Amino acid sequence: MxxxxxxxxxxxxxxxxxxxxxxxETLLIPAYHNVFNQLREEGLYTGETPPEHLMLGSLGMLLEDIWKTVMPHEQVHVHRRADELLLKFELQGLQEATSExxxxxxxxxxxxxxxxxxxxxxxxxxxxxxxxxxxxxxxxxxxxxxxxxxxxxxxxxxxxxxxxxxxxxxxxxxxxxxxxxxxxxxxxxxxxxxxxxxxxxxxxxxxxxxxxxxxxxxxxxxxxxxxxx
Known part of the structure; x- marks a missing residue:
């Protein structure tokens, strides 16, 4: 100290x-991968999931700024869908009682x-x-x-x-x-x-x-x- x-x-x-x-990270990392899996299924994102360190390094920012860092070339409607999915998967993860x-x-x-x-x-x-x-x-x-x-x-x-x-x-x-x-x-x-x-x-x-x-x-x-x- x-x-x-x-x-x-x-x-x-x-x-x-x-x-x-x-x-x-005990909640975010599984949710993060689920977000991009879902975005790909919905045809809103192609390619590999961005590196985890981009997300972890952006913690503390507003969500809209986080997605600008994680997937800067995607349109705003993709970012807003990612907002919805991240919340959905994080709330699911909380109920599974694996976070700390x-x-x-x-x-x-x-x-x-x-x-x-x-x-x-x-x-x-x-x-x-x-x-x-x-x-x-x-x-x-x-x-x-x-x-x-x-x-x-x-x-x-x-x-x-x-x-x-x-x-x-x-x-x-x-x-x-x-x-x-x-x-x-x-x-x-x-x-x-x-x-x-x-x-x-x-x-x-x-x-x-x-x-x-x-x-x-x-x-x-x-x-x-x-x-x-």
């Missing part, structure tokens, strides 16, 4: 979902909740996906709100986090995430950023600008205990 300054206890902690709470949260996530969230910390999710994912992950893994009751770009039609996580803070009258939060979009959201809203350096999906400087880097989710408890009131 690396920290650049003394932290202050927040009114709430806001979490990204993919690569922060949820071990995304990162180690210590349920216990750490429960402990923070027990201490009266307000907890939220702010994700660039689709509404039913974000809520589905939280429901299936039985962490939904610990949160005061599950915010997604899919539900609120925000153009960036900066806007989504601002909306969340305004809705709940929050002035001092910790933004916890694994991507540059999380760092940007926290920074542009004037908040503390906790970078999660355990997923490994992003570039080397993905979390540049974070106030703290953690290598295990449970380290959040130590940070909270040591933070000034």
């Amino acid at each position: 690396e920290t650049s300054r003394q932290l202050t206890k927040p009114q709430a902690i806001v979490f990204d979902m993919d690569g922060t709470l949820f071990k995304t 949260l990162y180690p210590s996530v349920p216990e750490t969230l429960q402990e923070l909740h027990n201490r009266g910390v307000k907890l939220f999710v702010a994700s660039n994912g689709l509404e039913h996906y974000v809520k589905g992950v939280a429901d299936v893994h039985q962490i939904a009751p610990l949160f005061d709100g599950l915010y997604s770009a899919g539900e609120y039609a925000t153009l960036s996580k900066v806007d989504l986090l601002r909306r969340l803070m305004e809705d709940h009258g929050l002035e001092r939060i910790w933004m916890v995430g694994d991507r540059s979009s999380d760092v940007e959201a926290g920074r542009k809203n004037g908040q503390t950023v906790i970078g999660c350096a355990y997923a490994g999906f992003g570039k080397e400087d993905e979390l540049k600008g974070s106030d703290v880097l953690i290598t295990d989710f449970s380290q959040l408890l130590t940070l909270y205990e040591q933070a000034e009131k």
